[in-house]
Amino acid sequence: MIATLTRARRTVEAELIAYKRTWRGTVISSFVNPVFFLSAMGLGLGSLVDRGQGNLSVSYLTFVATGLMAAIGMQAGAGDGAHPVMAGIKWRKEFHAVITTPMNPGDIVVGRAVWGTIRLTFIMVVFTIIAGLFGAFDVGTALMAIPPAVLTGIAFQTSMTAFTATREDSTSLTTIFRFAITPLFLFSGTFFPIANLPQAFQWIAYATPLFHGVELVRKIALPGIVPPDVTTLPIWVHFAYLGVMLAVGITLAARFLDRRLRP
Amino acid sequence: MSVSAPTRITPVGKMSDFRAQRIWERNLLVYRRIWKVIFTGFFEPVFYLLSIGIGIGALVGDLTLPGGHIVSYTAFMAPALMATSAMNGAVMETTFNIFFKLRFGNVYQGMLTTPLQPRDIAIGEIGWALFRGSLYTGVFLLVMWVMGLVESWWALMTIPGAVLIGFAFGSVGLAACTFMRSWQDFDLVSLATMPLFLFSATFFPIDVYPPAIQVLVQFSPLYHGVELLRSLTLGIFDPSILGHIAYLVVMGLIGATIASRRLDGLLRK
Amino acid sequence: MTENLVEARGLTKTFGSFTAVDSIDFDIRKGEAFGFLGPNGAGKTSTMRMITTVSPITDGKLTVFGMDPTTEGRDIRRRIGVVPQEDNLDLELTVAENLYVYGRYHDMPRATIRERIDELLEFAQLTDRRKNTVESLSGGMKRRLTIARALINDPDLVILDEPTTGLDPQARHLLWERLYRLKRQGVTLIITTHYMDEAEQLCDRLVVMDQGKIAAEGSPSELINRYSTREVLELRFAEGEQDEAVLRLDGLADSSEVLADRVLLYTNDAESTQRGLHERGVHPEQVLVRRSTLEDVFLKLTGRRLID
Ligand SMILES: Nc1ncnc2c1ncn2[C@@H]1O[C@H](COP(=O)(O)OP(=O)(O)OP(=O)(O)O)[C@@H](O)[C@H]1O
Ligand SMILES: [Mg+2]
Numbered sequence: 001m002i003a004t005l006t007r008a009r010r011t012v013e014a015e016l017i018a019y020k021r022t023w024r025g026t027v028i029s030s031f032v033n034p035v036f037f038l039s040a041m042g043l044g045l046g047s048l049v050d051r052g053q054g055n056l057s058v059s060y061l062t063f064v065a066t067g068l069m070a071a072i073g074m075q076a077g078a079g080d081g082a083h084p085v086m087a088g089i090k091w092r093k094e095f096h097a098v099i100t101t102p103m104n105p106g107d108i109v110v111g112r113a114v115w116g117t118i119r120l121t122f123i124m125v126v127f128t129i130i131a132g133l134f135g136a137f138d139v140g141t142a143l144m145a146i147p148p149a150v151l152t153g154i155a156f157q158t159s160m161t162a163f164t165a166t167r168e169d170s171t172s173l174t175t176i177f178r179f180a181i182t183p184l185f186l187f188s189g190t191f192f193p194i195a196n197l198p199q200a201f202q203w204i205a206y207a208t209p210l211f212h213g214v215e216l217v218r219k220i221a222l223p224g225i226v227p228p229d230v231t232t233l234p235i236w237v238h239f240a241y242l243g244v245m246l247a248v249g250i251t252l253a254a255r256f257l258d259r260r261l262r263p
Numbered sequence: 264m265s266v267s268a269p270t271r272i273t274p275v276g277k278m279s280d281f282r283a284q285r286i287w288e289r290n291l292l293v294y295r296r297i298w299k300v301i302f303t304g305f306f307e308p309v310f311y312l313l314s315i316g317i318g319i320g321a322l323v324g325d326l327t328l329p330g331g332h333i334v335s336y337t338a339f340m341a342p343a344l345m346a347t348s349a350m351n352g353a354v355m356e357t358t359f360n361i362f363f364k365l366r367f368g369n370v371y372q373g374m375l376t377t378p379l380q381p382r383d384i385a386i387g388e389i390g391w392a393l394f395r396g397s398l399y400t401g402v403f404l405l406v407m408w409v410m411g412l413v414e415s416w417w418a419l420m421t422i423p424g425a426v427l428i429g430f431a432f433g434s435v436g437l438a439a440c441t442f443m444r445s446w447q448d449f450d451l452v453s454l455a456t457m458p459l460f461l462f463s464a465t466f467f468p469i470d471v472y473p474p475a476i477q478v479l480v481q482f483s484p485l486y487h488g489v490e491l492l493r494s495l496t497l498g499i500f501d502p503s504i505l506g507h508i509a510y511l512v513v514m515g516l517i518g519a520t521i522a523s524r525r526l527d528g529l530l531r532k
Numbered sequence: 533m534t535e536n537l538v539e540a541r542g543l544t545k546t547f548g549s550f551t552a553v554d555s556i557d558f559d560i561r562k563g564e565a566f567g568f569l570g571p572n573g574a575g576k577t578s579t580m581r582m583i584t585t586v587s588p589i590t591d592g593k594l595t596v597f598g599m600d601p602t603t604e605g606r607d608i609r610r611r612i613g614v615v616p617q618e619d620n621l622d623l624e625l626t627v628a629e630n631l632y633v634y635g636r637y638h639d640m641p642r643a644t645i646r647e648r649i650d651e652l653l654e655f656a657q658l659t660d661r662r663k664n665t666v667e668s669l670s671g672g673m674k675r676r677l678t679i680a681r682a683l684i685n686d687p688d689l690v691i692l693d694e695p696t697t698g699l700d701p702q703a704r705h706l707l708w709e710r711l712y713r714l715k716r717q718g719v720t721l722i723i724t725t726h727y728m729d730e731a732e733q734l735c736d737r738l739v740v741m742d743q744g745k746i747a748a749e750g751s752p753s754e755l756i757n758r759y760s761t762r763e764v765l766e767l768r769f770a771e772g773e774q775d776e777a778v779l780r781l782d783g784l785a786d787s788s789e790v791l792a793d794r795v796l797l798y799t800n801d802a803e804s805t806q807r808g809l810h811e812r813g814v815h816p817e818q819v820l821v822r823r824s825t826l827e828d829v830f831l832k833l834t835g836r837r838l839i840d
Contacts, residue, residue, distance in 0.1 A: 282637075282639075285633075285636050285637050288633065288636050289622070289625070289633045289636075292625060292629050292632070292633065293624045293625065367623075369616075369618065369620035370620060370622050370623075372586070372616070372620050373616070373620035373621070373622070373634075374637060375586050376584050376586060376609060376612070376614035376616070377609055377634060377637035377638055377685075378606045378607075378609050378610050378637065378638060378639065379637050380605075380606065530586070531586055531587060531588060532547070532581075532587055
């Protein structure tokens with residue numbers, strides 16, 4: 001276990017080096033985009049919603065900001081598990097190089113998950129502070145919702161890694177983003193309460209991961225929020241769902257990556 | 264009658280001289296293999312439309328537009344999504360795809376050893392982006408109609424309208440693409456398109472903004488695209504529509520001129 | 533009088549302040565195979581690119597088929613086939629599609645192109661690869677496909693920039709044979725190369741370029757006669773003995789070249805030179821007698837070797 005973590009650290013170090021080259025993209029996605037999103041969705045659209053006919057128990061800015069924490073986690077995590085992994089396997093082939101050292105495919109998966117946790121935590125802290133400045137919520141309480149948001153992201157990252165490891169080309173990645181990630185983003189309660197969906201779709205939503213991430217973040221960050229803006233499901237259900245997803249994700253990712261890199 | 268002397272005129276602008284369609288033939292061959300990616304691309308804006316129609320639309324309810332018209336939020340948003348998708352499609356096609364062809368594999372350098380010229384490539388690639396964009400627009404319009412969001416026959420004109428938006432953004436995208444050096448520069452593309460998407464009176468009417476910012480919004484090309492399509496789908500017209508069209512035409516022409524010139528310089532060293 | 537397909541007078545190309553091609557003159561006659569020989573950076577590719585009209589000329593005069601590349605580039609390109617130094621195949625297309633789109637770029641009717649593709653795939657020995665993606669081809673196959681592509685429009689003039697780099701010896705000979713066949717059909721060829729044997733085999737006439745200038749011009753045998761002797765002795769010495777031996781070679785041959793690993797003696801009578809070596813007590817580890825080649829011409833003209 002210790003050995004795995006030490007080796008995983010090598011992956012983290014390698015990522016950190018690559019990160020120095022791509023920092024500009026990160027600044028844009030983690031600082032600039034949240035500011036833009038919160039002001040457009042929270043303030044602009046929020047002014048319409050708050051004077052509109054929907055009766056949310058919190059302001060729309062608050063509602064969206066908490067939803068976005070989980071959704072951003074999903075987007076970043078899924079992104080991390082897709083094209084960079086395909087590049088490691090197929091395009092730049094650095095994973096093939098890595099496994100000629102004492103590192104195993106499993107070490108790569110764990111290492112990338114650890115790196116993802118660091119990166120996501122950083123993104124979330126920045127987002128939470130910015131949203132706090134916008135007046136979305138009390139930053140102190142909201143910071144406690146960061147672990148579930150990061151958990152959501154890593155669960156997606158590892159599951160997506162498992163999926164990518166079984167795919168031949170990037171077409172399938174485009175497809176899964178279009179037919180899984182985008183619909184999840186739009187229909188998991190980030191932008192409007194699940195209760196607005198037709199009953200059948202609500203059941204489907206319960207089965208999907210981002211819904212649990214969004215619920216978890218809201219229930220922790222906003223102690224005052226009440227149904228129907230959130231469901232009555234207990235918090236442990238959400239944790240259990242995401243925890244199982246992460247465990248399955250890591251296991252499958254390690255197995256599929258191993259199969260792919262050492263056929 | 265004078266006897267015509269053997270002249271040596273560079274044939275510019277003659278119809279027989281039009282060669283951009285050769286680029287389309289090539290792209291068609293490529294797309295025949297990856298049609299699935301193209302096809303599934305239709306769904307993305309539709310998902311957005313559904314999400315707004317079912318969820319956010321219910322939160323917002325009806326809107327009163329600056330002119331006093333009352334419309335549902337979904338009907339308000341739909342043309343904005345259409346314009347945004349026309350913008351994104353054109354920008355993606357002319358930046359990502361063309362950057363690849365320009366900087367890797369020297370595909371264009373090869374083409375230029377045949378009768379093709381840089382201008383043919385510029386027109387061909389922009390035209391292709393427009394063609395693809397109009398397909399997406401057509402499908403989106405169909406979905407809008409099914410959802411009962413089309414108020415007027417003028418809505419059919421959104422197809423040429425979206426082509427115009429694609430032209431404006433595609434030309435500028437192509438021009439920008441010639442200045443890009445690495446994949447990292449694409450961060451700047453999203454740095455430009457993201458705020459345009461969020462702040463071009465897409466999600467909410469322009470009068471939500473403070474007056475000073477309203478002036479700023481009017482500089483946004485996407486604002487003009489959104490307003491153009493919105494008046495077409497809602498069937499609400501005023502003279503400002505001419506301004507929107509003019510803005511987009513001028514922007515497209517400037518972009519195409521720069522792109523054509525820059526391509527020439529890059530390819531014919 | 534033979535017709536000149538390409539005429540250059542004072543042809544010059546500069547990149548910024550750097551002069552890549554420095555006021556060169558040459559004529560390429562219809563039906564001949566004309567070579568540009570020279571070391572890296574000599575300006576061969578820059579010259580080729582001006583002839584193919586994709587690189588604007590900086591100064592001087594250039595005509596191709598009697599036309600001006602600046603204003604009539606399109607009509608010139610209609611009649612030429614180009615094999616660039618670096619393959620620029622369309623990676624998003626298959627082998628056959630690469631040929632097909634180039635046919636279309638040349639405005640050829642689809643049916644004609646299809647027939648032509650079959651012939652050319654045969655020519656390039658790629659028939660069983662027609663549906664493969666270009667990515668999956670080996671380097672030599674890509675080169676052959678690039679050459680086939682240059683022939684799709686049945687050109688009068690084919691410009692080949694280092695056509696055989698990356699080919700194995702068998703493929704090189706095959707390509708020479710194909711090029712020879714083209715020449716017999718009346719196609720004019722312009723070839724750049726680093727390989728002496730290639731130039732000697734293929735070219736009727738050639739120019740030797742160095743640092744943007746033409747150092748010599750003529751047929752391979754003319755150049756050898758003019759600038760070199762009939763035979764060459766290549767001497768290799770044991771480790772550390774060369775420097776000392778060189779001092780004793782003075783006046784033994786018409787001329788000599790001292791290279792890092794060997795000494796070349798130019799002579800018209802190899803036997804007597806060899807005897808001279810003996811008399812002076814010079815004992816190389818290895819002595820090789822061979823005919824003079826263009827390599828020697830080049831060495832003579834520039835003091836450098838073609839391929840380092
Ligand atoms: N686009 C360019 N910009 C600046 N300099 C250039 C450019 N193209 C070529 N050069 C320079 O011009 C000189 C001649 O280059 P060219 O490619 O013509 O040589 P070459 O004879 O084909 O060499 P090689 O045998 O290596 O292919 C070189 O010094 C090269 O660096
Ligand atoms: Mg060269």
